[in-house]
Amino acid sequence: VVNNVKRPQQLGNVGESGIDTSWYKPDGSINYPPNNGAVPGTEVNITLKPGTTLGRYGNIGEKSNFVTQTGADASKLALPPNTNPAIYQEFEVIKEIPGTIQAEIAPWGGSAGGGLQYELPKPILQLIKEGYIVPK
Template sequence: MRRLTVLSLFACLIMAVTASPLAKREEAGNVEVVEPSDNEVDAVGAFPLDFGVENNDGWKDKDHRKRCTEREICKGVVPVDSEKYLCRDKRLGPKKLPTRFPLDDITHPYNRFGGICSAAKFLSLWTGNNGAFVYPPKDGFQLNTNDDPIKGTIKLRYGTLLDRFGSEYGQYLSPAEAPYPQRALPPSNLDTPTTGERYPYNYHVYKVIKDLEVVAGPIAPWFGQPGQGTQYFVSTNIFDLISQGYLKPMPLEFSKIF
């Protein structure tokens, strides 16, 4: 009986890591991609249960003991942006995380810095010399033991619901309402566009209205997040897929945000 219990727990853990939904990474503009080095932070161990917990009252470290104050978090960061961003740096995402369904569920549990209490350290780990975020190699797919991306071409059928955090110039989608930590995105993807409030936290929902071929696979850990969700990479940007009749934007009310 003890052996069966252990095996059952192991099977559940494997399912939690491999079967979770998701998508991914990038903003419009130039994106720097680098191969990981021996000096990279090991994000593989950053499974959600190991994370510190962040909410709108503050942060705790990965051992759930020390509460990080905003002063500690922002030490060493030069404030250059609006006060709505954490540490007044839009790369660090909004100061306040979502509090309404479903976005509150998507972003909880979530620690934007992967369990460290220093925004400056986080930026030093995940940005390049130009201050922009450095993105993972091989289009962000998890790599196998030969360092090849784990991916395959599939067809998404009519009625499939997808989403993304980011502008419609991107080429990545995820299964709708997938947990944010499993997307391995930087916190800046949660920034509401400055052009308007139509899409709070830059969250977009789409319905497949014509069968859509995508490259699908698990997401590599990055930005201090565990990844391991599923991402869909498409051949052109989201604007084009809408104009070509593959995707239909869904109103936010559809996702019960309001």
């Protein structure tokens, strides 16, 4: 048992806490979806333009580089179980951000997917520090 969730080999897909156990590797670490969470074939390399507003659920770590559209339905985002959907932040793009990968979110971990994700070319905290985005 890891964090009160039984591993997939122990109990189907849903653990005692109701969390889909496909989110966990046998060692208890997070098992992120394949293809960076994107539906294969939906990825488009775009440049985010100044004035664009982005949303983010959960805390921001040093490597966090995924955001979504503002007001996106959290149930369509395949958020990892360690993400608190009550924590929501918005950011405004100040300088163009080339090399952003936009894609439809694949179903994973009990989520139907279907939302839109943006994989930023740098971590959010670095983009803030470099003046590309600002918290709203």
